[in-house]
Amino acid sequence: MRLFLHKLTNWEYWPFQVVYIPIYFLWAYYALKSRSLFFFNAVNPTIKNGGFFNESKKDIYDLIPQEFYPKTRLVLHQEQLELPELTFPFIVKPDVGLRGSAVKKINTIEELQTYHNQVNFDYLIQDLIPYPNEVGIFYVRFPNEQKGRITGIVAKEFMILTGDGKSTLEQLIKQDPRYELQLEVLQKELNEKINTILPEGEQLNLVPYGNHCRGTKFIDASHKITPKLTETIDAMCQQIDGFYYGRMDLMYHSWEELENGQHFAIVELNGSASEPTHIYDPSHSIFFAWKEIARHITYMFQISQQNHAKGVPYLNHKEGMQEYRKHQEHFNLITQV
Template sequence: MIYFFAGFRFVAKQSPSDLYGETARMTLQTPRMKGNPMFRWHYINSKYMYIGIQLMSTALALSKGLTPSQIICANPSLPYGGLSIASKTKILERFNTRKQFLHQQLIPRDMHLVDRKALARSFLETNTYPIIAKPDRGVVGIGVRKIDSENDLNDILNIMPSDYMLQQYCDYPLEYGIFFCKFPDEPRGTVVSLTQKIAPFVFGDGRHNVQQLVQINPDFKYNKDALLSHARNLDYIPKKGAWYQVIIQGSHTYGSIFKDRNDQINKQLESWLNELCAVDDEFYFGRFDMKVKDQEALKSGSGVKIIELNGCWSEPIHIYDDRHSLLFAFKELFLSYARAYHIAKLNKRRLQLKASFKELLAAYRDYLQEKEQIMRVVG
């Protein structure tokens, strides 16, 4: 019998649910779309799409009497409103008192190597291998490494071209992106997007290595090069009948599959998220990326570990489900940015906030240079 798991076709006597539990079972419910290019739009070079998004964002800002840079007023308490140019560590510090957040430690680039190693050792006194190392600023998993040993740690500490964050590793099997939105004049917020992230796997045959399994799989046709450029252990040959996770990044750019789970949004989920966000009464708009123990944990918030928080320019990533067309994506993005600018307008009026375009532009240029260095040095 032919099954679908994470978009891969394979022949097996066992159910994929037996092989990989809850993640496989949920993936089987919604196989990937084929044929119509309107449902493969997110594999096209994203710079063309973001030209349209930028024009749309500018029009929305002007319609609210704002400039595009004033979107950062949507989250007054977060640096740069939580944009990708902001420090992940500083954003997460706002929520450190909450048990749902993973432990993290900033390792500054301008710190002497000896001091970097001392800071890393201090972090490992309360956390054990494996851990995650990632740039303190950035998106889509660029420069992220899983650190399994002291040698791995020394490698990244020696070459890191920017400030890096060390983060506790979580092996919960499920991963989600949950978009939270709260208007300043309302007592509670709502979940406007719930998306399951499923990392790309290959199915071992005992003969081909990881690179070969990726290359021969037709489902990697549109993101094969990006996936291979960020994969590790490409020469490893998975055992016959064994699943092997190709990358750790939960990014659709590198082959992760995103599934729209908006039908699972409920009052119980919104309740614990409102309680979580209450620690920062000036946070209104953003997406929490998290690992989840099981479905019940998602409802209650008890078995959840939050990886990071993306602020006012983040996307409702359910749009990347293969069932959704480009037109659907633009409609959802329009609604999302309309919410952001509405919140920004209310906050700007209420708090007399200012957003310097010159300062934002300088920070963005610095971020782009940093991003190029990370891609060149770390990959």
């Protein structure tokens, strides 16, 4: 009952379909103006479906200069797993992902083999990024403008336990509702280790990647938008062909270095399906969230219109529905992992 009330009184845990109810009307309005339900296809011309669904993460990484992201390798699930030189641990994630589903940290060859045998989709092996901090930066650039802008920043607070020398990991997890909501998944991942007593003062990062659905706390850091940071991010994004709208998740060493374009790496770059995830700061109301989502969908519509005027097509209804059905089938696959 305690967890049920926690989810009920904190909108960040509400189902996606419920949160977006008012937004569907705005989407319908823009679809009518565009004469296409799938107008988002034109927002990022070099990314499949504009990055709304069924886009390959590997294809997106290939658009980004290598210096900005960690070593990433595509593994085809239907082929026999080959084991080149690997540096453990590393991250595995679906090539076509969905809100952090099936993302895992792999520590041994045995864990990798188990993951490979279990999945029915292609996936990526990606080196761990050696920086302690993570943010999501939302970037927008209109095709008829020279420079882009940052429209929101989300900082990420990982699920980190601090030992007291008496409590087991499970007991520590149960002290925080945000952590306890992840208990079932953590029990499967940690197995017997969940009964380990963490020494006093020692810290353990339970989930080393910043996914909200895996318990990471999102904090609105939009006040950190500065001309210097905007210049740095814009200069990088200008090198990504055909990218006008989306959120990039970055890991970095220090904020000053990030502003100066030093010691950071892109974890992931998302296109038209990107959410302005700073809305999930627990201090924000659902009304703030609706306002920010509407603002960003308006940007997406305007960018799509400008690209469409330059000859970038929208998806027609038949193509869009085919892509959506593929998306649903893939969703069913990755959520089983």
